Amino acid sequence: MKALILVGGFGTRLRPITLSVPKPLVDFCNLPILCHQIQALAAAGVTEVILAVNYQPEVMMKELEVLEKRYNLKITCSLESEPLGTAGPIRLARDIILKDNTEGLLFVFNSDVICNYPLDKLVEFHKAHGKEGTIMVTEVEDPTKYGVVVADETNKIERFVEKPQVFISNKINAGLYLFNTSVIDRIENRPTSIEREIFPKMSDEGQIYQMILPGYWMDIGQPKDYLSGQTMYLKSCSELNTSLLAKGDNIQGNVIVHETAQ
Numbered sequence: 001m002k003a004l005i006l007v008g009g010f011g012t013r014l015r016p017i018t019l020s021v022p023k024p025l026v027d028f029c030n031l032p033i034l035c036h037q038i039q040a041l042a043a044a045g046v047t048e049v050i051l052a053v054n055y056q057p058e059v060m061m062k063e064l065e066v067l068e069k070r071y072n073l074k075i076t077c078s079l080e081s082e083p084l085g086t087a088g089p090i091r092l093a094r095d096i097i098l099k100d101n102t103e104g105l106l107f108v109f110n111s112d113v114i115c116n117y118p119l120d121k122l123v124e125f126h127k128a129h130g131k132e133g134t135i136m137v138t139e140v141e142d143p144t145k146y147g148v149v150v151a152d153e154t155n156k157i158e159r160f161v162e163k164p165q166v167f168i169s170n171k172i173n174a175g176l177y178l179f180n181t182s183v184i185d186r187i188e189n190r191p192t193s194i195e196r197e198i199f200p201k202m203s204d205e206g207q208i209y210q211m212i213l214p215g216y217w218m219d220i221g222q223p224k225d226y227l228s229g230q231t232m233y234l235k236s237c238s239e240l241n242t243s244l245l246a247k248g249d250n251i252q253g254n255v256i257v258h259e260t261a262q
Helices: 033-043 056-073 088-091 094-098 117-130 181-186 194-204 223-239
Strands: 001-004 049-055 074-079 107-110 111-115 134-139 147-151 157-162 171-180 206-212 216-218
Touching: 001 094, 033 049, 033 056, 033 107, 033 111, 049 094, 049 223, 056 074, 056 171, 074 206, 088 094, 088 181, 094 181, 107 117, 107 223, 111 171, 111 223, 117 134, 117 171, 117 206, 134 194, 147 171, 147 206, 157 194, 157 206, 171 181, 181 194, 194 206, 206 223
Parallel strands: 001 049, 001 107, 049 074, 134 206
Antiparallel strands: 107 171, 111 216, 134 171, 147 157
């Protein structure tokens, strides 16, 4: 399996934090945002991660060798000469995606998303329904702020509705996808939106399903969400009783201490 992470973007929503560091390399609970996703992908059996980059590629490329050794997988940059939206980068990286991809599967992640990444369950669900794509969705209290996903009782997606003023669904696109590699044939070689141009066609053909994401979820693209996302992450670590949290008589609350701290 392979994965493509939509790194792209200038990170303007997260300024001033991103003025000197590309957004995917900003620390999130002592680990770059990007590394949380790569770590989960490696654990799910992904052998190559493709970073779709159009901003500060030289900084990203310096990190590749370190990340490859850390997570024992291949990491490749796919450089966009112009912003290609959320689907165009998939088409641009076509040859890399298809080479030696024996399972014919492709994860696509928005780099702003943080959650528990239940990727083994996502693969199992995707293979069970047998169609071309699966979108992870998350439930929100106020769906009027978002584009919502409407699905039937089998989780087959019927349609997408932008900011509904009457309740239709409380499930929104979580920015995490799993596709058969045949999805590439749907995408033209130009700037393209996967949400507005590709997904509606797939739903019309009955080729896309939703999987409800358990646990917390946050798009950490803005400063307030970046901060609250870390609080949610630490709370999740406590609930899952992971070894990441520091313990001791002098420590209160949910705390992660970097291994180099003295």
